[in-house]
Amino acid sequence: MEDDDLDYDIHFPPVSASVEEDDILDCSQRKEEPVMILLGWLGCKERHLSKYSEIYEAKGIITIRYILPREILMSTTANLGAVACKLLDLLFDYGLEESPILFHIFSNNGCTVYGHVLDCLLSREDNYKKYQCLQIRGCIIDSAPGKSNLYRGAMAITTTLTPRPVFRWFAYYGVLISLFVGYFLRSFLSSLRVIQRKSQIHEILKYDTSDWPQLFMYSKMDKIISYRDIEEVIAYRRSMGRDVDAICWENSEHVAHFRQHEKAYKEQCYLFVEKCLETELRA
Structure with missing residues (x-):
């Protein structure tokens, strides 16, 4: 789908569909269905990102997919703030502003968009006030962030x-x-x-003032993003009292953890989402 110049995809799990059978996470009976916003990596194709959205759709979660195009990332004049606002505006357009919202972002490309989303969510300026009502519950960061x-x-x-x-x-x-x-x-x-x-996106995520839980998923074999950059962010945020989970694999390549560790990857995603939603219920 396209919203002006925003090329995105949204998927609502069928009402009659049964969720994937296991003991972890079932969102199909919730009054407000959770929404997972997936932000793809550089060079990511729709068919790639759809495999990740299927992880959540199998549990009754609405998904919104967006991949920042290379030409926008490389441009010195691109207004990424406007892109971030349009993404968040989709929640209002589809009547999802009261749903619990989570993010699953990939590599520095996804982090770049997410950094501007944070500006919208955390700003106190009048033109961003409507975003403060959104119920952000957590963020999964895959293979990021890395230093320039x-x-x-x-x-x-x-x-x-x-x-x-x-x-x-x-x-x-x-x-x-x-x-x-x-x-x-x-x-x-x-x-x-x-x-x-x-x-610098590494510094933006390191010093991010949001307080919702985060899950970092990364590998020591990643040739694009150094695991040491990610662990620096993890260590700092934990030292500041933030709720940070992390899983590090030894042998998977950049944004290939799901392909090489499918069962463990899905389980980590489900456990994290479940934790975020349980925190919401206890609040």
């Missing part, structure tokens, strides 16, 4: 451009050169105050 790194950034972009290893190295060096040129150009223009520097 031109080499890792080039690798992430290259993997979305060509699946053929023989062309990947040529693409990698071409992208790397482009990023270097863009970096120095932005630095120069920033020094002249022509444009402002973009905030």
